[in-house]
Amino acid sequence: MDDSDRQADQNALTATLNSFYLYRRAAHHNVTGRRRELYARMSERHRAVLAQTTGFLHNLEQIDVAIDQNSGLLELVAQIGANEFEAPQDRSEWASASTVDMDKAQGTLKQIYRDWSAEGERERATCYGPLLAEIDRLVGDGDRRQVRVLVPGCGLGRLPFELAANGYTAQGNEFSYHMLVASYFFLNHTTLAGQFRVYPFVGSFSHLRTHDDQLAAFAVPDVVPAAVFAGLAADDADPAGLPRFSMTAGAFVDVYSDPAMAWDVVATAFFIDTAPNVLEYIETIRAVLARSSASKRYWVNCGPLLWHFESGHDDQPAGIELPMADLVKVIESYGFVFDKLEHGIQAAYATNPRAQGSWVYNNTLWVARLADK
Ligand SMILES: C[S@@+](CC[C@H](N)C(=O)[O-])C[C@H]1O[C@@H](n2cnc3c(N)ncnc32)[C@H](O)[C@@H]1O
Numbered sequence: 001m002d003d004s005d006r007q008a009d010q011n012a013l014t015a016t017l018n019s020f021y022l023y024r025r026a027a028h029h030n031v032t033g034r035r036r037e038l039y040a041r042m043s044e045r046h047r048a049v050l051a052q053t054t055g056f057l058h059n060l061e062q063i064d065v066a067i068d069q070n071s072g073l074l075e076l077v078a079q080i081g082a083n084e085f086e087a088p089q090d091r092s093e094w095a096s097a098s099t100v101d102m103d104k105a106q107g108t109l110k111q112i113y114r115d116w117s118a119e120g121e122r123e124r125a126t127c128y129g130p131l132l133a134e135i136d137r138l139v140g141d142g143d144r145r146q147v148r149v150l151v152p153g154c155g156l157g158r159l160p161f162e163l164a165a166n167g168y169t170a171q172g173n174e175f176s177y178h179m180l181v182a183s184y185f186f187l188n189h190t191t192l193a194g195q196f197r198v199y200p201f202v203g204s205f206s207h208l209r210t211h212d213d214q215l216a217a218f219a220v221p222d223v224v225p226a227a228v229f230a231g232l233a234a235d236d237a238d239p240a241g242l243p244r245f246s247m248t249a250g251a252f253v254d255v256y257s258d259p260a261m262a263w264d265v266v267a268t269a270f271f272i273d274t275a276p277n278v279l280e281y282i283e284t285i286r287a288v289l290a291r292s293s294a295s296k297r298y299w300v301n302c303g304p305l306l307w308h309f310e311s312g313h314d315d316q317p318a319g320i321e322l323p324m325a326d327l328v329k330v331i332e333s334y335g336f337v338f339d340k341l342e343h344g345i346q347a348a349y350a351t352n353p354r355a356q357g358s359w360v361y362n363n364t365l366w367v368a369r370l371a372d373k
Pocket residue numbers: 114127152153154155156173174175176179250251252253269270271274275
């Protein structure tokens with residue numbers, strides 16, 4: 001990394017931390033403040049109707065309380081993250097948070113629900129569940145500690161955590177500081193199940209049956225990873241000395257072009273469509289598997305094709321967006337054999353379980369074996 005890369009990296013970190021700290025002010029302004037202003041400008045007659053039938057202002061007060069709870073958690077996450085990731089002590093040196101960073105702070109609350117609440121298990125079971133089941137089936141009675149599983153784009157880290165807890169040697173990879181900082185917190189700094197309450201959907205007024213649905217609260221974490229890891233430490237480690245659980249920070253293609261990176265299984269969940277050029281992902285996955293000395297090497301995937309660069313997000317040009325049938329042909333051309341390819345696995349993603357409507361993905365699940373060398 002040269003100096004300008006280091007500065008860009010530090011800016012990304014500190015803008016993320018700032019977004020967690022700014023959430024309180026931004027959410028109070030955007031979610032409740034603007035509605036109070038609108039209410040104040042309404043006719044007396046309309047205000048009276050709302051007051052008598054809905055308790056409109058009281059509801060906004062309850063939303064403010066929930067925002068404060070979310071803020072407390074995000075500020076703690078940022079405080080721990082600033083230490084761990086060595087942000088400058090002087091916050092005036094921190095980069096300011098963009099609106100994208102602020103959206104990601106709000107999104108992080110939903111990811112916390114998805115990965116670290118008991119209720120999020122409904123989502124996890126539809127995506128991580130099939131991947132865990134397929135890996136268990138492939139390994140059978142084999143020694144799980146000797147099976148190294150890599151999870152690129154692992155979000156808040158629940159899938160690699162589950163793999164490690166189930167006996168595999170697992171590594172998660174992420175490049176988003178929102179995810180890295182928050183996953184670090186949940187994986188290492190929680191001490192009690194249900195230690196925090198999070199209100200991930202408090203910012204949205206759509207698709208609600210009752211006001212309470214907006215205030216859906218979730219106790220997190222549902223398990224204490226540090227306690228699970230402490231139990232694992234007594235167990236035998238991976239024969240090559242890899243920790244049972246680890247995380248890497250950085251763009252997947254960059255981190256895993258390192259020739260030392262060898263993995264027996266790559267597990268992707270809601271990840272492959274994040275690529276501007278999916279061929280780079282495929283080549284990287286192929287390379288880490290090809291370096292493995294295991295007799296069989298697999299790529300298991302469960303996810304959609306919501307091509308993230310399709311509309312030129314983040315000022316990037318559009319990416320290479322293939323339909324699934326073409327993607328399968330491309331993957332086969334790299335020497336993968338599809339032992340399983342199932343479409344239409346229904347899954348929601350970080351959505352309010354109480355909402356009156358939510359997007360359901362028809363995911364594709366595959367088990368692709370890297371053909372013998
Ligand atoms: C849709 S999310 C899925 C997260 C998690 N797998 C899950 O199912 O909840 C995609 C994740 O991939 C990460 N990601 C995107 N591009 C990446 C890259 N090039 N390297 C590493 N992570 C990446 C994003 O930051 C995001 O957390």
